[in-house]
Amino acid sequence: xxxxxxxxxxxxxxxxxxxxxxxxxxxxxxxxxxxxxxxxxxxxxxxxxxxxxxxxxxxxxxxxxxxxxxxxxxxxxxxxxxxxxxxxxxxxxxxxxxxxxxxxxxxxxxxxxxxxxxxxxxxxxxxxxxxxxxxxxxxxxxxxxxxxxxxxxxxxxxxxxxxxxxxxxxxxxx
Amino acid sequence: xxxxxxxxxxxxxxxxxxxxxxxxxxxxxxxxxxxxxxxxxxxxxxxxxxxxxxxxxxxxxxxxxxxxxxxxxxxxxxxxxxxxxxxxxxxxxxxxxxxxxxxxxxxxxxxxxxxxxxxxxxxxxxxxxxxxxxxxxxxxxxxxxxxxxxxxxxxxxxxxxxxxxxxxxxxxxxxxxxxxxxxxxxxxxxxxxxxxxxxxxxxxxxxxxxxxxxxxxxxxxxxxxxxxxxxxxxxxxxxxxxxxxxxxxxxxxxxxxxxxxxxxxxxxxxxxxxxxxxxxxxxxxxxxxxxxxxxxxxxxxxxxxxxxxxxxxxxxxxxxxxxxxxxxxxxxxxxxxxxxxxxxxxxxxxxxxxxxxxxxxxxxxxxxxxxxxxxxxxxxxxxxxxxxxxxxxxxxxxxxxxxxxxxxxxxxxxxxxxxxxxxxxxxxxxxxxxxxxxxxxxxxxxxxxxxxxxxxxxxxxxxxxxxxxxxxxxxxxxxxxxxxxxxxxxxxxxxxxxxxxxxxxxxxxxxxxxxxxxxxxxxxxxxxxxxxxxxxxxxxxxxxxxxxxxxxxxxxxxxxxxxxxxxxxxxxxxxxxxxxxxxxxxxxxxxxxxxxxxxxxxxxxxxxxxxxxxxxxxxxxxxx
Numbered sequence: 198x199x200x201x202x203x204x205x206x207x208x209x210x211x212x213x214x215x216x217x218x219x220x221x222x223x224x225x226x227x228x229x230x231x232x233x234x235x236x237x238x239x240x241x242x243x244x245x246x247x248x249x250x251x252x253x254x255x256x257x258x259x260x261x262x263x264x265x266x267x268x269x270x271x272x273x274x275x276x277x278x279x280x281x282x283x284x285x286x287x288x289x290x291x292x293x294x295x296x297x298x299x300x301x302x303x304x305x306x307x308x309x310x311x312x313x314x315x316x317x318x319x320x321x322x323x324x325x326x327x328x329x330x331x332x333x334x335x336x337x338x339x340x341x342x343x344x345x346x347x348x349x350x351x352x353x354x355x356x357x358x359x360x361x362x363x364x365x366x367x368x369x370x371x
Numbered sequence: 372x373x374x375x376x377x378x379x380x381x382x383x384x385x386x387x388x389x390x391x392x393x394x395x396x397x398x399x400x401x402x403x404x405x406x407x408x409x410x411x412x413x414x415x416x417x418x419x420x421x422x423x424x425x426x427x428x429x430x431x432x433x434x435x436x437x438x439x440x441x442x443x444x445x446x447x448x449x450x451x452x453x454x455x456x457x458x459x460x461x462x463x464x465x466x467x468x469x470x471x472x473x474x475x476x477x478x479x480x481x482x483x484x485x486x487x488x489x490x491x492x493x494x495x496x497x498x499x500x501x502x503x504x505x506x507x508x509x510x511x512x513x514x515x516x517x518x519x520x521x522x523x524x525x526x527x528x529x530x531x532x533x534x535x536x537x538x539x540x541x542x543x544x545x546x547x548x549x550x551x552x553x554x555x556x557x558x559x560x561x562x563x564x565x566x567x568x569x570x571x572x573x574x575x576x577x578x579x580x581x582x583x584x585x586x587x588x589x590x591x592x593x594x595x596x597x598x599x600x601x602x603x604x605x606x607x608x609x610x611x612x613x614x615x616x617x618x619x620x621x622x623x624x625x626x627x628x629x630x631x632x633x634x635x636x637x638x639x640x641x642x643x644x645x646x647x648x649x650x651x652x653x654x655x656x657x658x659x660x661x662x663x664x665x666x667x668x669x670x671x672x673x674x675x676x677x678x679x680x681x682x683x684x685x686x687x688x689x690x691x692x693x694x695x696x697x698x699x700x701x702x703x704x705x706x707x708x709x710x711x712x713x714x715x716x717x718x719x720x721x722x723x724x725x726x727x728x729x730x731x732x733x734x735x736x737x738x739x740x741x742x743x744x745x746x747x748x749x750x751x752x753x754x755x756x757x758x759x760x761x762x763x764x765x766x767x768x769x770x771x772x773x774x775x776x777x778x779x780x781x782x783x784x785x786x787x788x789x790x791x792x793x794x795x796x797x798x799x800x801x802x803x804x805x806x807x808x809x810x811x812x813x814x815x816x817x818x819x820x821x822x823x824x825x826x827x828x829x830x831x832x833x834x835x836x837x838x839x840x841x842x843x844x845x846x847x848x849x850x851x852x853x854x855x856x857x858x859x860x861x862x863x864x865x866x867x868x869x870x871x872x873x874x875x876x877x878x879x880x881x882x883x884x885x886x887x888x889x890x891x892x893x894x895x896x897x898x899x900x901x902x903x904x905x906x907x908x909x910x911x912x913x914x915x916x917x918x919x920x921x922x923x924x925x926x927x928x929x930x931x932x933x934x935x936x937x938x939x940x941x942x943x944x945x946x947x948x949x950x951x952x953x954x955x956x957x958x959x960x961x962x963x964x965x966x967x968x969x970x971x972x973x974x975x976x977x978x979x980x981x982x983x984x985x986x987x988x989x990x991x992x993x994x995x
Contacts, residue, residue, distance in 0.1 A: 226598050230766050234795060234856040238554045238755035239390075239524070249855055253795045260793070363698060370691045 204258035204271060214269060214337045216262060225259045265330050266352050269337065273349065278342040280349045292351060299358065307365040315369075319362055326355055390524035392554060392756035393511045394562070394748025397500060397528055397542065399458040399584030399611055400715065402426045403742060404507040405749035406515060410760070412566070412746040412753075415514040423741060424510070426584075428502045429453040430491035438506040450475035450638040452489045456613055457503075459585045460485050460496040461545075462537035469609050470617055473641070475634030484541065497545045504528075504549035525552035527752040529744050531586035532558035533606030533692075533772045535818045536830050536860050543857065554755040556857040559583070560590035561601060561769055562747030563713040567738055568594045569750065569765070575708035576602075578696075580726055580734065581744075582689060583714040585611035589693045591700040591707070597765040603699035603791045604772050605692035612648075612716035615682050619644040619673065622681055623659055627669050636663045651675045652718050679721040686725045693729065699791050710734040715741050768793050771854055775830075778815035782824045787852050790820065797853040801867070804848075808840040814850060816862065833862055839869050911960040915952050918964055919945060922971055932977045944970045 205212040208224050230236075232251035237244050261267045273280055299318065306314035329352050336345035393415070396403045401423040405414045414422040421440070429442035430452045437445075446453040454476070460468060465480035477488040486493050511523060528551075530542050539556055546553040560579035567573065573594050581588040588606040592599055620641050624632070632640070639661055647657040656674040663669065697704065710726060712734045717723065726734050754763050770791045776784040777800070787798050802812065813834045819827030838846055847867035854860050922945060926933065933941070948963040 226596070226766060229768060230764070233766060233768075235555070235751075235755060235767060239757045249795045249853070252856075253797045253853070256793045256796055366698065367695060370694055 203275060204261050207255065207258045208262060210262075212272065212275060214265075214272060214334045216268065218263065221259070221262055225255065228255045266349070266356060269330075269333050269345065269349050269352070272337055273342060273346055276340070276342055278346055280346045280353075282350065282353055285350060287347075288351060288354070292354075296354065296358065300361075303358075303362060303365060307368065310369050312369070315362060315366060319359075322355060322359055322362070326352065326359075329355070390756045390758065391515050392524045392752035392758075393507075393526050394557075394745050394750070394752045395504065395507055395526050395528045395551075396559070396562075396745035396748060397458065397503065397530075397545075398426055398744075399456050399586065399613065400426060401584070401741065402503050402507055403745035404511045405742070405745040406511065407749050407753035407758070412749040414742050414745055415511050417510045418513065424503070424506060425455075426457065426503050427453060427455045428457070428499050430489040430494065432490045434491045436491075436502050438502050447635055447639040447642060450634045451477060452491070453638075454487060454489075454494070454499050456585055457496050457499040459609065459613070460487075461500065462535070462539075462541040463496075467609070469614075473617065473620070473637055475638055484537075497541050497548060500542070500545035501548035504545055504551060508549055508551060523551070524756045525554040525752065527555045527557050527562075527748045527755065528553055529557050529559045529562050529748050531581075531583070531606065531608060532560050532588040532590050532601075532604040533586065533608045534858075535608070535773050535828050536775075536858070537818075537828065538608065539858050543859070554752060556859075557748050557751055558588070558590065558601070558604070558769055558772075558858075559744045560588045560604070560711075560713060561592070561599065561767065562745075562751065563711055563738070563743045564590070564592050564594070564599055564747070565750055565765075565767065566743045566747035567711050567735070568592075568599060570738070573709065576702060576706050578693075578707050578710045578730065579713055580689070580693070580710055580717065581606075581713040582716040582722060583611050584716070585609070585613050587611060587689050587692065589689070589696045591696050591702060598768065599765065600768045600793075601770045601791075602702070603696045604770060605696040605699070606772070607688060607692060610685065610688055612645075612714070614685050615648055615716065615719070616641055616645040618682050618685065619648055619678060622673070622677075623669065623671050626671050629663075629667075629669070633664055639663070640669070647673065648678065648719070651678050652720065675720075682719075683721070686722055689722075690725065690729055704730055707732075711738070711743075712736050713738075713740050713743055769856070769858075770794060771796065771858055773818045773828075774820055775852060775854070775860060776817050776819075776827065778817060778824045784817055784819075784822055784824055784827055788854060792854075794858060795853065795855050797851055799849050799851045802848045802850060803844050804838065804841065804846045805843055807843050809843070809846070810838045810840055811836045812838065812848070814862075816852070816860070830860065831862075833864075835864050838866055841868075908955065908957040908960075911957040911964070912952055915948055915960050915964055918967055919949060922967060925971075925974070929974075929977075933974055937974065941967070941970050941974065 203212070207228070208221060210216060210221065210224075229252060232248055232255060234245060234248045234252055237248040240248070261271050270280055299321075302314065303318055306318065329348055333345050333348040333352065336348060391406060393404050393406045394412075403414055403422055403424065405412055416422050417424065419440075424439045425443045427439065427442040427446060429437040429445060429449060431437070442453055446455060461484075463485055464483075465471070465478055465485040468474070468478070468485060471478065479486040479488050479493055484495055484497070486495050487499070508523065508526075515523075526546065528542055528546050530539055534542070543553050543556060560581045563579050563581065564577060568577070574596075575594060577592050577594060579588070579590045579592065581590075586606065586608050587610040588604065590604040591602045593602055623640060623644065643659050643661050647659050650657045651673070654675070656672055658670070658672045660668070660670045697707075707730055710730050710732065712723070712726070717726075717740050723734060723736075751767070770793055771788060772790060774786050774790040775788040776786045779785045787800055788796055802814070804812065811834060813832055815824065815832050816830045817824055817827035818830050821827050835848060835850075838848060845868070848864055849867050850862060850864045852860060852862055922941065926938065926941070944963075944967045948960075948967050951960045951963045954960065
């Protein structure tokens, strides 16, 4: 394993969106068995340092490849496409209107401490995410980088919404 | 310390060359040391044949110390110099310490960590913990080497999973101070999972519910084919069996209408409360009787039901972190295959019952909750020391419990490394200069989940020097945050355009510098005694003033969101609060603040609503 390889190369899988998650996990464990600092606790300081760097790298690669959102972003990055999360806020009006409506429902559910409505929102979100992941997979395999970047921005938006649902649940807990 | 012998990882030396490493559970109430002998992890007993060492240190005028049972016996006679539950103070400032009013100690609020003034001088919690570790070390050496001189290869010391960087660093420092080679800091629930998992060949998702003397942890692990992977952890670093004792103690004091107690009487009744709590685990009721220093007698009977009622909120406090951990792991309750109970406080029947109800299954109690952590640590220590035998091919993947962030404009936190990231983990962040020719900048690192710097734990302030002078915004300073397998943070920086390595001056907000550790035993700092009561009052006054200002501003900015009646009610509470600010009782101010909070809650909700809509509306306009 070498530090200049990209995440896909480290895991020995083709650089595409479709991925075998079980195989990825097996490979992850294999790699960590090799490089994890616990293997080098009695080794020299230099070896310990390298072990930490490699184990850190393996963790980073695994976390990126495991998450479909981050995996898609990484593929774009490898092809020199900037998803412009910060600068490009253009979204289809229909998508935004839908999000506005969902946010309102979230606020109401949170205000009423209504667990059932929160759970319903979560499952709706998952359905929506799955359909966007299917879309981005087609776009990435076409490939149509700009379309994929637009889908990724929407997915990022949904991820934030998911976090807000989590925060509302947490607030209701305490 | 002897130099380490190094062999290739994976190759274990011949049995007679086996290097002996121990696992240490440095607990709030009791501490233990364990070691793997002939392939089996065992707790090492002291010369009295005892495995549990009470985590109590007594200081004498001549600098001598007594640790363990000897210190425990005299604790009510010499409470000020007999330190119990020191783990609660590790890496903590005075403002973080709970139940200060019932602690007999002479606290010294020093920058970094709270310290304790004893007859033998001012002691840091790190030094007190080091005394406990020294006692465990000699117990282990005596037990393993007998009269023959021998050195331990190293030790794995366990820490609560929810310990932050400062608390971990303090624990590691204590190990160093006790002359131990600290191979790893291991999270207590993870240690328990190793001991349990290897013993039972467990596979699947397991939750470890660890309620110790002073800390609560919940960890969700995935066990598969020899891999122990922590998926999420959560907890409360200031909640444990001690709090149950304290609750019962308060009940007794209230019931008996006792006047403010002396330090000796406080400790006496706390000890009686603890014994009573333990007795109630298997009995319906218990009688607490004691004779105070004044000769006054205390005699109270408490039933198990009463005890459970008064401590129910404490049990409930463990369930919110449990839900959070499951949420972070992305798992539902039904996916949890087993719940491993760890820590002496899990013996309480209502804790067992609450956990059983929450998870919908009977918790696993087949391991001694007092010993399982030390045993797991011993198993890991043995492997880390290089004695990896057949069947020891397991792998442990743990996580960072709390997010790391840096301070940005306006006292806000920008997360750099999110909680529950698998260790080791690193993240690089780019910074630039604000002014032309700027050659230095400072970075404030914090740990916690809240959005405001003030609500998180300040870990360190770094100053970067030696940035090549350039026009503002041209320098690219890449700062790398690396968290190692112990969960400890290190920071390095480099200017990217020129490749100049910027020097970093580290000023830990909590914890100690190496120089301080060296100085520690030589010096005793002399600080003025902090008047705790006065400080609490001052805090409430400041809080009250802040509240008045905030509400006045809100009423001015969003006047259209409040009806005249509501405005009148809020103003009445504000006036009431204003009047309390000059009083000397912090509780009066506190309850006035709470009333304002309640009166303004609906208004605050509408304001948030408006702010969110504004933010979203802005986006929409841009896209149309």
